[in-house]
Amino acid sequence: MLPSSLLGQVLLSIALALFAAQAFNAVLLYRGMIERQQNASANALAFRLLAPERRGSELELPPELREPRRGPGMRGRGLRLERSESDPVRAADVRLPAIEARLRDILRLQGYAPAQIAVVRRAIDDDPRALRFFTARARRQGEDIPDTLVLAAVRNDAAGDWRIARVAEGPRTGRRAIGGIVFQTLVLTLVLFGVLWLVLRRITRPLAALTARTRSFAAAPREAELLAPSGPDDVRELIEAHNALEARIVALLDEKDVMLGAIGHDLKTPLAALRVRIEGVEDKTRRTKMAAGIAELDRMLDDILSLARIGRPQDEPEMLDLAPLATGVVEEYEDRGRPVTLVDADKAVGRFRATWVRRALRNLVDNALRYGGAARVSLRREGDNAVLIVSDDGPGIPAERIAAMMEPFRRGEKSRNRATGGSGLGLTLSRAIAEQHGGTLCLANRDGGGLDAVLRLPL
Template identity: 50%
Template sequence: MSLRPGSLMGQMLLAVAAALLLVQGLGAALIYRAQHERFEAETMNAVAFRLIAQARGNERLPRHLRVEPRGLFTDRLYRFAVQIVREAPPRDGKRRNASAEQKLREILTTQDFRVAEAVVFRRSVAADPYAQMAIGRRADRFEVEPHAVARALDADLYVAAVRPVGGAEWMVARVRAPPSANALIRPLLLQTLAIYLVLVGVVALILRRITRPLAALTKQVAHFASTQDPSGQIAPVGPDDVRRLIVAQNAMEWRISSLLDEKDVMLGAIGHDLKTPLAALRVRIESVEDESERARMAATIEDIVHTLDDILSLARVGRPTDPVERTELAALVSAVVEEYEDMGEPVELGSTERTVIEARATWLRRALRNLIGNALRYGSVARVSLLKAEGQALVRIDDDGPGIPEGSLQAMTQAFTRGDPSRNTETGGAGLGLALARAIAEQHGGSLQLVNRRTPEGQIEGLTAMLVLPLT
């Protein structure tokens, strides 16, 4: 299942959220790096101050004359004296900080403090005995609260050891480590959340102004597609582009509706103008003395009338006048089969299931009669059954005829299309029966399916016509 939203609003909001996440991610990375470098630079400045002050005798001055560093990391519990030792302090497996060492060298060089070696690493106060002892003494001296002492012991230190050029001893300075740059994550997350709420909220309001009229237009188009009724058109609302689209759609619907009305009027006139002379011909052929000739002429007139009825029905199927009603499909199928049984036709009713659908019963009868008539004409027998599957009603009509070539199955549902010679005009009509049945099925939101039935050896043993109708 795709996680990408399908609606325009959902996709736009997802795009804005993704773009904002990318921008905020890049910004957070740059801020994190800059803050880390700033903290490191300030720490190394504090370390350099301690080292230079020790080298130049600041620590030997009276306390009121000493110069103390000012900055983020000065706290009386963390004012460690610079140690003079013979060897660099043990790192206890801690990795050296190469960038901090480079910064420290640069700062000391600018102050004419030449360094032969420098080692900088970070470790906790709890892992540094000297720092623990110094904090304990200062806590007793200044009567610091126990919780403050505990917090100080949990802190981290930068330990920097340098050996001046020409010297054999190391100078070791300790400075409290700056707050971790990870502390920026929470404010950045809160900032991102606030931006999301504001920006996505504004975009959602704008998109809603666009998508609401589009949704209404979609509903109207679907209504017009099923009914060809332009009533209920929506008023132009929303941005100018959407307004123009609605105006164009409304004008197109009225134009299509007018064309359909003109078509119905024209078809009505054609039907009237053709049926009147055909009725007169029926009367005139009664004067023909040759009975066989009179019968052929009457059959020809009946074929013309039947074809004309099919043409008019096919043209009007898209704009039915009878209402949709709840119909018990099994009863309707049984009634149509009984009509053929009463006429002595070989039509068999197989298994059926009680099925209620919303339909136009008159049109469904017409479709069933066309399909059963085709089965009788080309397959000698018609077997009709009704079942339900996957939310659909399936009316199945089987015959024992020669079937239809596989390449012609789809084309056979088109108007005026005939199959092979077994389905020519000598044994069939004008090629409108299946087209009309398909149009009626589609009028009800369904479809007509044609499938050749085959024996295990692959021989065609008949045709199955399946009228598929939705249950809801």
């Protein structure tokens, strides 16, 4: 569910940080508004409770207790002070301890310390006196009738009368403020996302091109052109370093190919001379052994030269159906009396180098015959891939050695006998041929015994 790209993760991190900061800001703003409303209500209630005691004009009160005509905690001049012998607080009223504490402090600072004090919130419909007053005022001034009011009741002693003051509770501005914060957050998010997207694209676009270039270089080191540096300086330096690395790798591959080719070519001449000289050996047994050794060296040199030429293909890929090719390879072995069978062969047409694919398939069949005694070949089409499978009933390969068997001169048979162990280049050649075509070679042990060599080539 989370983005995996650099661009997505950075944008998500910025969004989460922005939302967290704005949420904290909204909480502080909301608490500040609530406190201001509570202070305004407490000041208005204190004014009504203290005004009769002052016996003077409103100007005699401290500035913070002078009743405003409009404010967040009240709506203009309101109801006069009321006296009552019974407790005015009802069961449906909501106690407001914060305003109560604030009102108690204000009254104490003004030298008035009642024995009992209660502050509650009450619906206008539950207070007939307030409802009549605000209904009349609404008709005169065209104002809306408030939904709730704040009522404060105090008395000087336990047996005295209650003095009741009422103020209309101001509109709940907290929700509007939170809505403003949400809108502000959305605007900031869009602006930041737009700017960051433009900035990050300057980084991610060259990185995406570098990724594509690396993949193409892995498939064909000598064919793709170097990537032009672009983006910020750090990314440009990375691309330049990658280009230098590619150049070094290509140079090493060229040196390897030249070295292998030179070794194979230079050894062919003395081997040919040795093949002529052994004809003069009178002992037939010795002559046969010497000829077999020379032939084995010749086959190994052919494998080395083939491995070198795979990196430098001379022939171009051509449109080819792999079904006739697999059938032809199997028939070659059948003509020699070898136990190789074709299980099935689906039509699979693509651009291949026929010589190399045929060589890879032969190497896999030879391995199956060497270690399993028989080989079964099948060709299936799976989506956009042709899958050649060579199966045997041999002992298989230990799982920990499968990867190592793909390396040059690794043999499944421990002895030095070439007849039973081969040269150790067959699987390496087959894998190189598969990779040259953009495919893969995998070895897998079957549960019932035996090994499957799976050559997968893209069509």
